[in-house]
Every structure is written in C-alpha cells, then in structure tokens.
Amino acid sequence: MSILSPHTILNNTFLLSADRCIFWEEEKILILSDLHFGKTGHFRKSGIAIPQEIFKEDLQRFVTQLQLFKPLQVIIIGDMFHSHSNKEHDFFLKWRQDFSEIPIHLVKGNHDILKESWYKLADINIHACELTIGNFVFVHDFNDCVIPENGYIFSGHIHPGITMKGAGKQSLHFACFYFARQYAVLPAFSKFTGTYKIEPKAGESVFILAEQSIVKLK
Numbered sequence: 001m002s003i004l005s006p007h008t009i010l011n012n013t014f015l016l017s018a019d020r021c022i023f024w025e026e027e028k029i030l031i032l033s034d035l036h037f038g039k040t041g042h043f044r045k046s047g048i049a050i051p052q053e054i055f056k057e058d059l060q061r062f063v064t065q066l067q068l069f070k071p072l073q074v075i076i077i078g079d080m081f082h083s084h085s086n087k088e089h090d091f092f093l094k095w096r097q098d099f100s101e102i103p104i105h106l107v108k109g110n111h112d113i114l115k116e117s118w119y120k121l122a123d124i125n126i127h128a129c130e131l132t133i134g135n136f137v138f139v140h141d142f143n144d145c146v147i148p149e150n151g152y153i154f155s156g157h158i159h160p161g162i163t164m165k166g167a168g169k170q171s172l173h174f175a176c177f178y179f180a181r182q183y184a185v186l187p188a189f190s191k192f193t194g195t196y197k198i199e200p201k202a203g204e205s206v207f208i209l210a211e212q213s214i215v216k217l218k
Contacts, residue, residue, distance in 0.1 A: 002018075002213065002214060003017065003018040003019070003212060003213060003214065004016065004017055004018070004214070005207055005214045005215075005216060007177075007179065007205070007207070009136075009152050009179075009184075010135050010136075010151075010152055012024065012025070012026050012136075013025040013026065014031075015069075016177050016207050016214055017065060017068075017214070018209055018212050018213055018214040019061050019064065019065055019189075019212075020032070020061075020175070020186070020187045020188070020189045020209065021065050021186070021189060022154075022177075022186065023065075023069045023071065027072070027133065028069075028070075028071050028072040028073075029071055029072065029073050029074070029075055029133075030065060030066065030069055030071035030073075030074045030075070031074075031075050031076075031077065031138070031154060031186070032062070032065075032074070032075075032076050032077070032186070032189045033076065033077040033078055033079070033140075033155070033156025033157070033186040033187075033188065033189060034078065034079045034109070034156045034157070034159060034186070034187075034188035034189055034190060034193060035058065035062070035076065035079065035080050035081075035188075035189045035190050036058075036079055036080075036081070036111065036188070036190040036193060037055065037058070037059070037080060037081050037088060037089065037092055037190075054190075054191070055088050055091075057191075058189065058190050058191065059091075059092070059095060061189075062189070063095075063099075066099060066102065071102065072102075072103075073102060073103040073104070073105065074102060074103070074104045074105065075105045075107070075131065075138050076104065076105065076106045076107070077107045077109075077138045077139065077140055077154060077155060077156045077186065078106075078107055078108065078109025078110070078111075078112065078139075078140025078141070078155075078156050078157060079109035079110065079111040079112060079140065079156065079157070079188075080106050080109070080112060080124075081111065081112055081113075081114055089114070089118070092122065093121065093122055096122050096123060100123060103125060104122075104123070104124045104125065105124075105125045105127060105131055106119070106124050106125065106126055106127065107127045107129070107130060107131050107138050107139060107140055108126060108127065108128055108129075108140065109140040109141075109156070109157060110140070110141075110157075129144065129145075130144075130145055132151075135148070135150060135151040135152060136151060136152055136153075136154060137151055137152070137153045137154070138153075138154050138155075139153060139154075139155050140155060140156055140157050141155060141156075141157040141158075142155035142157075142183040142185065147182045147183065152182060152183065152184070153182060153183035153184070154183070154184050154186065155183055155184065155185050155186070156185065156186045156188070157185075158185060158196040158198075159175070159187065159188040159193050159194060159195045159196055160175070160176050160177070160178040160185045160186075160187060160195065160196060160198045161173055161174060161175050161176060161187075161195025161196060161197055161198065162174055162176045162197065162198055162200070162206055162208060162217070163197060164208070172210075173195065173197075174208045174209055174210050175187040175188065175195055175209045176198070176206050176207055176208050176209060176217075177205075177206070177207040177209075177214075178198050178200065178204070178205075178206055179204060179205040179206070179207075180201075180204050181203065181204065185198075187209060200217070205217075
C-alpha cells in the first residue's frame with residue numbers, strides 16, 4: 001500500500017494520489033474532479049447543520065497536493081463548486097490570492113452555476129465542455145464527449161466506488177479511480193459526496209482508496 005501509485009496511459013505517466021487526484025508527470029499538471037466547494041455552506045443556508053470543517057479539510061488537502069507536486073497548472077474536470085455563491089466561496093477567493101501564480105482550468109460540470117464574473121474574479125479559466133491537451137481530453141461526464149480515435153478521456157461526475165466482499169456477508173465500500181479502455185473516471189475529491197457503484201470489466205483497472213492508501217485491485 002502507498003499514498004501514490006503510477007499508472008501509464010499512451011506512454012505518459014500519471015501519479016494517482018490517495019488524496020483523490022492525479023499528477024501528470026510529463027506536463028506537470030494536477031488533475032482533480034468534483035471538489036464541490038460550497039456544498040456544506042449550501043446545506044447550512046438550507047437549515048441543515050453541516051460543519052464548515054468539512055470544507056476546510058477539503059481545501060487543506062488541495063493545498064497539500066499543490067505543495068507536494070508543485071504543478072505548473074491545475075485542471076479541474078467539473079463540479080469545482082456546488083451551487084450559488086455563499087460564504088465558503090468568499091473564503092476560496094481569499095485562498096486563491098495565496099496561489100495566484102498557478103493557472104486553474106475548470107471544465108464546467110452540472111453544479112458549476114456561478115456567474116461568469118465570479119470565475120473571472122477568482123482567476124479561473126473556464127472551458128464550457130471539454131479541454132484537450134495532446135491526445136488527452138478532459139470532460140466532466142465521458143458520455144458528453146466523442147471518444148477520440150487515438151486519444152484518451154479523463155472524466156469525473158459519477159463519483160466511482162467499488163464494493164469488496166469478504167467472508168460471510170461482510171462487505172466494504174471504497175471510493176476509487178476507474179480506468180476503462182478509452183476513458184478514466186476520477187473519484188470525487190471532496191469526501192462529502194456519495195459514490196456510484198462500478199462493475200469493472202476484464203482488462204480494466206481499479207485503484208481503491210482506503211485509509212490514506214491507494215491499492216490496485218487485482
């Protein structure tokens with residue numbers, strides 16, 4: 001078990017982090033999906049007492065990955081923010097000033113509904129549908145993208161998870177990275193999300209996230 005696990009796609013090396021993100025070594029790019037910043041604030045505005053510490057922990061994990069990998073830029077493949085603006089978004093704007101030198105690209109997801117002026121204020125580069133770099137396409141939902149003939153898709157959206165069964169009727173469910181033949185699905189970076197159970201096929205790769213470790217499913 002390790003906090004990092006290398007995975008090769010089209011002769012490029014991607015380091016999978018137990019903190020739910022990927023570092024693309026050749027391009028020095030950090031890739032994340034489904035941060036859902038502002039979700040806990042959204043619940044609190046609706047009268048549901050969700051502690052702000054959840055948001056702060058997610059943001060601190062993001063900072064830790066920036067300090068660890070020192071990326072030249074960041075790509076977020078959808079749902080960086082959860083809903084309309086709230087106090088957590090204001091907190092993010094203050095945080096952004098400390099990392100203003102790092103370009104952030106957001107491929108918009110279904111929850112990214114903030115005004116264009118807000119993204120501009122946060123110095124976030126917006127891509128309405130997809131972002132392509134070389135043979136790699138970054139999109140929120142792989143169903144919204146035409147699979148490139150000689151390329152590979154990175155996506156998010158479904159928050160993949162897998163159930164491992166043990167002796168008797170025991171079972172455990174884990175968030176995971178899911179690599180199909182032509183596309184990958186990243187886990188939700190935020191831990192304040194549910195998961196969608198995947199059923200991997202032969203030849204596909206799954207990396208399980210458990211107790212700050214990452215383990216490749218045999």
